[in-house]
Amino acid sequence: MGYKYNKEDILNVGYDVFRRNGYHNVGINQILKESGIPKGSFYNFFESKEDFAQQVIRQYGETNNCWMKDFFEDCTLSPLECLKSFYSMMMNLNEEDEYSGGCLVNNMSVEIGRQNDIIGSEANHHFIGWLNVLASVVEKGQNLNEITKDFSPLELAEYMHAGFYGVLSRTKVTRNRVYMDIWLEMTFKFIQA
Amino acid sequence: MGYKYNKEDILNVGYDVFRRNGYHNVGINQILKESGIPKGSFYNFFESKEDFAQQVIRQYGETNNCWMKDFFEDCTLSPLECLKSFYSMMMNLNEEDEYSGGCLVNNMSVEIGRQNDIIGSEANHHFIGWLNVLASVVEKGQNLNEITKDFSPLELAEYMHAGFYGVLSRTKVTRNRVYMDIWLEMTFKFIQA
């Protein structure tokens, strides 16, 4: 028999709580309460709140990277349509909880990415990983003359990435997906060859 | 002789501090210290931290709205070039402080816009004001056949707005303007007629 608690479960609770409430608005006690773990155990697993947040980001970043790779590997549509379908799915996921969270990594970036090097570079690292996945799909689309060759795959990936987070952030105050849907239409009209 | 302190000065300090540090990471004491105002005076002027933050957003939102209107009124370039020049200037402003703050209203939106109705709707209100200013310039560009008519002025405004905040947020962790510059190039290539 293993021990009662494991890091992964606690990290998943952290993901949920941080995503919805931000970093500085969340106390360790809230994490403890929602995961049922005692404080002593928490500090046995994690050095500090900062260390915990970093590991939360890391786990989600890696999980999401795998998830994205799988999605594009399994996608039978054309590269351009796969990308569009990917963002469409992301939007649907965010609609499910009424845009109450957005993307943890983006939220953390905006809230503390500039002040906190640990969190900032962890977030950036995973962004880069995701962007490379996107860029590889963009490149396939370019090779099929489906996507514009006026810009590099990474440039186009960064463009989509930023645009998506821009409209996703916008939902935090509009609380509807109208301009997210229009963004999707516009972007994929713009980038096609 | 008036009194020693006035609301506007305190709000300006709040703007600075909140923009760089976020909302929950800032205590009232920090505002008091940096503005030199005593605590008693603060709670004489403002009901609460939340009320203060709302007024900070309001003042900046209105100031920025005027500033944008003036910019576009004074701009002698074509509508499309005025818009491009506007975003270029915004980027330069953010480069000056090494992307340490970004946009207060966007930061607040992302951090607490979804949890806090007061802040969220205040932020949204000013976003809408700015978007209308942008949209009016877009419309002029469309009338001059300079900007695509495939989308409405407001849709294009929302698109630029979101994209800009997306790349601006990205600088929080990349700490350079590379993809911001590319975004500008791409966006204005895409939206032209």
Place this chain on the structure above:
DNA sequence: TAAATTAAACAGAACGGTCTAATTATTTTA
């Protein structure tokens, strides 16, 4: 002098984090 403002002490709650003790799992020894 009456009202507004300043000043600082004061709450009570929440914060991140530490500490000691008890319990459980694992490894070592007999």
Place this chain on the structure above:
DNA sequence: TAAAATAATTAGACCGTTCTGTTTAATTTA
């Protein structure tokens, strides 16, 4: 294999600090 020793985990009381906000009194202004 059974007992003993060690290591890891669990438990939560507790620490000093900081948080937002209140209160009371002194001072300044109109």
